[in-house]
Amino acid sequence: MAAEVQVFDAVLVVLLLWLGWRALASADLFKAVVQFIVFGLLLSLAWVRLGAPDVALAEAAIGAGLAGALLLDTLARLGRSGAADEARPLGLTPARTGIALAALGLAALLVASALALPERWPGLAEPALQQLRASGVSNPVTATLLNYRAWDTLLEVGVLMLAVLGVWILEAEPALPRPAPDPMLGLLLRVLLPLTVIVAGYLLWVGAHAPGGAFQGAALLAAGGVLWHLARPLSLGPSPVVRAVVVLGFAVFLAVGVATAVLGGGLLTFPPEHAGAIILVIEAAAMLSIALIMVALFVGRERAPSDAGIPDSAADASAVPGAPNPGAAP
């Protein structure tokens, strides 16, 4: 058994290195993106092997899923202007050789440092487990994210919010011409969307005592949202409702921080008997915000085709009857 697992690990490492190299060196951008997505999926397997299923879930959903969708969307935009047809300039220039040597040197130093570490190092696992009873949840990862180091997580939710503000600031992109909606896509949406909502809710709830939580649930919800956008283009610009949902998670988290500082024991200090409920409220709000943020990152700020002066054929393709995209209406 142990030998088989070791063979599996070795194959995983070799595959990861090979896919990473192919994604960098492939002359075809589309191939490179597909290899990057597979790389992400295998990386999430590596996280499972390292005993970090929470990270594995996030890596599969965000690293491979959402990032892959964003890259494919970018490719589609490049393809329209013909930029993707140009071969990627490959080959070793002096600068690339220098960067490669520096990276290899750094990797060697990192391996040497890692080998110099003691065989087993405790980290902070022991105090984290000792305090688990007072944290309000029984999953040590959730306890760390939402209680011991809640201040980090609050700021991280702010980082996500900033990402979507940055996208809104950027010049609006002309809408991509989309093929007429496939009826199958609509059917798939009708089946999958309720499922993603249920599973996301489950992940949120189960995060208290098993791998899961707001980020994982949000990633799943976002996948449903992206599918929705593909079937019926959404418009997620800075309208009041979208802004309110985007800010919700950060605002609730911050409000809890202020309330605990003013009324209770201090900034983000949760009384143990209410900690579980407080964490669930924060996570539910954060999940909604993060999910919408991820979908908004994918949708971007599309300029309505009529404004962009794009030929009518493109406008027709994205003008889906009944789509919540006011700009696309004739």
Added chain:
Amino acid sequence: MTGSAALVTVLVVPLAGAVAALLAGRRGAVAAGLLTSALGVAAAFVLAGAVLAGGMQRVAVGGWAVPLGIELRADGLAAAMLLMTAVIGAGIAVYAWRYFGAAGHHDPHDLAAGPPGPAGKAAPASTQWLFWPVWLLAWGALNALYLSGDLFNLYVTLELLGLAAVALVALAGAGAAAAALRYLLLTLLGSMLYILGVELLYAAHQTMDLLQLRERLQPGLSVWLAAALMTTGLLVKTAIFPLHFWLPPAHGSAPAPVSAALSALVVKAGFYLLARLWLDLFGALPGAGVVPALLGALGACAVLWGGVQALRQTRLKAMIAYSTVAQLGYLMIALLLASGAGGAAAGAAGGAMHAGRDPGLPPTGGFVGKFALVEAAVRAGAWWAVAVVLAGSLLAAAFLFHALSRAFADAPADKTSAEVPAAPQLAALALALVAVALAAAGEPLRRLLTVGAAT
């Protein structure tokens, strides 16, 4: 208000202001921004008073002791940085009020980042109000950074700050997108190097708290590698010569209030962290003295190179961008002097933070800062540093008077000068007065800076 309550208020005010500005939307964002600025300045003064009176203020977030939890600490240096950020931030807010208020404000002489035409046009005015939530988040990130005592938490604040700065640069419109993207990639590279170092330190010492780490630090390969990675990452973020190349395009193409925020505040955050690392944490390592010496040498190169480049620029904002490069060099020299002389010279480092881009003429804070720097250099016998500071000041005088001579010259008859609204002029005048006031406040500031300084 107790010291710890003031600390929490300083943290919360800008973040809550960002939420309010985002919810208020285009019409209410300005009011939220200005109100937040006023509250933030008041909170920073209260905290500085508490630190001056009661020494270092500490807050254990969540009630968890280190190393499990995160401790926030306000010592003299942190309080001074918070105060500086709040005052400059308020000036920027008043200036931005008018700048972004004028719909589609765009000065064609100001922004030569892209060719004229569609590629160089300003972002649609409909998103300009997003300056307010993004700037307030950047301010919140700065305050969180100054107060954090935890290496991982510092990484999160760096991420928040970096992303906010990139979004602010992007406000200049499509012409600035390339500069913003390059800035994003470099700031992410800096963060990545930094976090790699943090992980190595955590693996070897089981804590990410700065004070605890200082006690436990065991010299070895991983510690030196961590120090090198974190320093390189922060040098990229701070735009220290020769890693400054991203700064002039990013700062030069940003809207004017954003350039001011980036030059005066954002890059200083990287320096602050470098100073904390090398004065508080790695300074005790055997043979560690060579690193500040190296950084000081880079600083000297930055002062001279930035000064010469600034002299060669024809656009005011490009000149200011290079003078920022030079100014960051002074900070590195101050870091070297402070590391040699121990805690007492932390005042010199802090003083140099105020060595503005004026040539250091009395009676401004810039003069006091440079005077403190020269004084420390003389005391340390570092005559090369004295020479560099004086040469840098001469260069700064040269490019500033060159720019001023244009301002005072008669306007060419064929150009009609645009009417400048009162608010930005008042903001600039107020900040100039603050620089003068710093000269008077030099002594209390010096006293504040020595609170909790590493011995």
